Amino acid sequence: MLSRTPPMGFNTWNTFGPAISDAVIRETADAMVEKGLRDAGYEYLVIDDCWSMRERDPETDRLMPDPQKFPRGIKDLADYVHGKGLKFGIYSCDGVMTCNRYPGSFDHEYLDAETFAGWGVDFLKYDNCFKPEAANGPLLYRRMAMALRASGRDILFSACNWGADDVQNWIRSSGAHMYRSTGDINDSFVSFRDIYMSQMDKFAYSAPGCFNDVDMLTCGMYGKGNVAVTGCTDDEYRTEFVLWCMSSAPLMLGCDVRSVSDATLKLVTNRDLIRIDQDEEGRPPFISRHTSNWGDYFTMVKVLSGNELAVAFVNLDDRPLYCSLLNETIGLTASSGKKLYLRDVFTGEELPPVKSRFGRDVPPHCAFCYLGRIGD
Numbered sequence: 001m002l003s004r005t006p007p008m009g010f011n012t013w014n015t016f017g018p019a020i021s022d023a024v025i026r027e028t029a030d031a032m033v034e035k036g037l038r039d040a041g042y043e044y045l046v047i048d049d050c051w052s053m054r055e056r057d058p059e060t061d062r063l064m065p066d067p068q069k070f071p072r073g074i075k076d077l078a079d080y081v082h083g084k085g086l087k088f089g090i091y092s093c094d095g096v097m098t099c100n101r102y103p104g105s106f107d108h109e110y111l112d113a114e115t116f117a118g119w120g121v122d123f124l125k126y127d128n129c130f131k132p133e134a135a136n137g138p139l140l141y142r143r144m145a146m147a148l149r150a151s152g153r154d155i156l157f158s159a160c161n162w163g164a165d166d167v168q169n170w171i172r173s174s175g176a177h178m179y180r181s182t183g184d185i186n187d188s189f190v191s192f193r194d195i196y197m198s199q200m201d202k203f204a205y206s207a208p209g210c211f212n213d214v215d216m217l218t219c220g221m222y223g224k225g226n227v228a229v230t231g232c233t234d235d236e237y238r239t240e241f242v243l244w245c246m247s248s249a250p251l252m253l254g255c256d257v258r259s260v261s262d263a264t265l266k267l268v269t270n271r272d273l274i275r276i277d278q279d280e281e282g283r284p285p286f287i288s289r290h291t292s293n294w295g296d297y298f299t300m301v302k303v304l305s306g307n308e309l310a311v312a313f314v315n316l317d318d319r320p321l322y323c324s325l326l327n328e329t330i331g332l333t334a335s336s337g338k339k340l341y342l343r344d345v346f347t348g349e350e351l352p353p354v355k356s357r358f359g360r361d362v363p364p365h366c367a368f369c370y371l372g373r374i375g376d
């Protein structure tokens, strides 16, 4: 299975937008290895929109890479990426053009899937722009999913229709392995908060085989790059990463990993958080939101395999807040005499056993996260 756990990797769009090149991809591949990202699980290196010529090859009708950006072609680049122990991804669209007006795969699905397979592509992000009005969205995704299956190569299919047509209801049946369910993220707290909250009642549709993708991470962008807005603080990036991991979301890095900050690298390679994201059962979190004049925060609990569980406090408020969890609310009754044993995933600190209630102060826009188990 290509997506037994949420896919992890890097995508060019957030930082580079159209400014992609052979050099950018090779340097990114090198950085993913040197900085330990590959070994932490980030395996796919994905080129987003703007890699091709504006027209198909007039003789063969095939997509052609832009020779200015990719003078050695895509196969050579994919070989380089594979040589680094990584997997290689590319982008196309179900309409007649991509969002940036390069040729789309509409009515060319089988030809394009064959081209991608021939280049050694392992991952296809498939967008939703310039779709002919009469075309049936679910059918177009099914078409490319089938074309990939017919290509003779294992290619992870990453659908990106921004949540249109109630995508969660049919995308699994198409054969996709992950699916974007929201509009585009940008580098601001408000953006990732709103994207996340729009999916809170839909995580039940995310599971091994096909995961709900809440978009590429902005962690570590600090207001630079193609989707720059205000940028975020390290506390905010920490919140974003905790939210994604607590929800089994695909972890696609979007910052420039060649110059990733130490704080970001430490965050995105945190073994406990990755373990929470990658848990083989892929369960949605139980979320209780606490909104009042006193503040606005979530308490989240994710049941993991091996009788473990993860707990997170997420302060959405502009003020510091005391966030808490009542054992009773997660089904741990007082009469059972059982306690919650928690370890802070950021500091490694073991907390005193929780008999009935646990809480702590959380700075504005920040999150805390714990791995734990139930015991006597």
Ligand code: GAL
Pocket: 013, 048, 049, 098, 099, 100, 127, 128, 129, 160, 183, 184
């Ligand atoms: C959008 C998509 C983005 C990016 C962009 C490229 O539709 O949601 O993630 O791929 O197109 O043009």
